Amino acid sequence: MNESLSRMEILNKIHSKKRIRSKLVLIVLILFIALAIVPLANYFIQVKIPYEKTALRxxxxxxxxxxxxxFIRFNQRLSEEQGANFDLGSSLFESLKLIAENEIAFLSAAEYGLVVDQWEIDEAFFLRLGFFNDFSIDSEDDRKAFNEKKLQFLNQVQLSEETYQDIVRKGIFREKLRRELSREIPNIQLHKYIYEISLDEISQSTISEIQRNIDKGEGIGQIVKRYSIDPNVLRGVGDLGWIPEGIYPSLDQTLFGSNEVNIQPLAVKKLSDPFLDQENSLYKFYIIADINDSQELSIDDLEILSDQVLISFFEMKSREVDMQYGLDNETFNWINERVKVASILPEGNQENVIIE
Incomplete structure (x- = not known):
């Protein structure tokens, strides 16, 4: 009987040791999992989650x-490749605006029958990287040089091929939309020859004196040089030349009138009411010297009007599309900090800037 009990005691001790050993193994396993979870959770909290927060919809x-x-690092690096400065202070606001406009252009592509081919993406990037007229897209050597340059560029900014293609493609859609909308701009338009006089202070006697000289037939250019205090007036700054409607939107109602609000245009060779230039603390007056009812747009004016048409298009579409900005102070500071960190790190040493 005693022998039997001794065996039982031995078996109990063995089972007890096994239970203790199992508990120790379980405790070690729990500690190991906890130690693994902490840095993983920290990674998600500090890195992954902040990167995946919505900045724009x-x-x-x-x-x-x-x-x-x-997007910012891509354009920042391209600016550096071209030897241009990249202003981080305004880049975030401008980048969000441009991303939104590019996306609207992409969404509007089907409406205007716009497509972008692969060769157009390559060509656009060729030009941005500094490959110009001496570069042939069909040359094997040139294409090899481009691919090497592109690979180096993408490695430096840590962008995937897919991300690069998407950024460039949508930028091309934006430019194609701009060209398409510009076709609606009449090439022959009403133009008015405009002069500008800048005064630091105004009095009725001075205004009357200027108007009398105009009425007497004195050359308006000479009057501008005599009265305008702008130091650049001698270099022709006061001579704005032939202007169609839309080049100076803030002056359109004065110079061209408005049927919508029943405003008549400024009469020829009459001083306008003063416009306050707050930035330079000046009062500016405008004079229409001549009118041409049918003059061809200059290339520069067509470019300006094309930009205006595109801006109006985006303003209209932004009211139709559900567009939301997730830009608060914390997001602004966070993004700018990441871009600044990336910009000061040596090339090829940016592994920890963004966790892909």
Whole structure:
């Protein structure tokens, strides 16, 4: 009987040791999992989640903070390749605006029958990287040089091929939309020859004196040089030349009138009411010297009007598309900080800037 009990005691001790050993193994396993979870959780809290927060929504398309950082770094690096300065202070606001406009252009592509081919993406990037007329897209050597340059560029900014293609493609859609909308601009338009006089202070006697000289037939250019205090007036700054409607939107109602609000245009060779230039603390007056009812647009004016038409298009579409900005102070500071960190790190040493 005693022998039997001794065996039982031995078995109990063995089972007890096994239970203790199992508990120790379980405790070690729990500690190991906890130690693994802490840095993983920290990674998600500190890195992954902040990058995936929404910075912009255009329709059904969501752009995260990471998308914005990629877009800014892409354009920042291209500016550096071209030897141009990149202003980080305004880049975030401008980049968000441009991302939204590019997406609207992309969403409007089908409406205007716009497509972008692969060769157009390559060609656009060729030019941005500094390959100009001496570069042939069909040359094997040139294409090899381009691919090497592109690979180096993408490695430096840590962009995937897919992200690069998407950024360039949508930028091309924006430019194609601009060209398409510019076709609606009449090439022959009413032009008015405009002069500008800048005064630091105004009095009725001075205004009357200027108007009398105009009425006497004195050359308006000479009057501008005599009275305008702008130091650049001798270099022709006061001579704005032939201007169609839309070049100076703030002056359009004065110079061209408005049927919508029943405003008559300024009469020829009459001083306008003063416009306050707050930035330079000046009063500016405008004079129409001559009118041409049918003059061809200059290339420069066509470019300006094309920009205006595109801006108006985006303003209209932004009211139709569900567009939301997730830009608060924390997001602004976070994105700018990531871009600044990336810009000061040596090339090829940016592995920890963005966790892909």
């Amino acid at each position: 255009v329709g059904e398309t969501i752009f995260t903070r990471e998308d914005v950082v990629d």
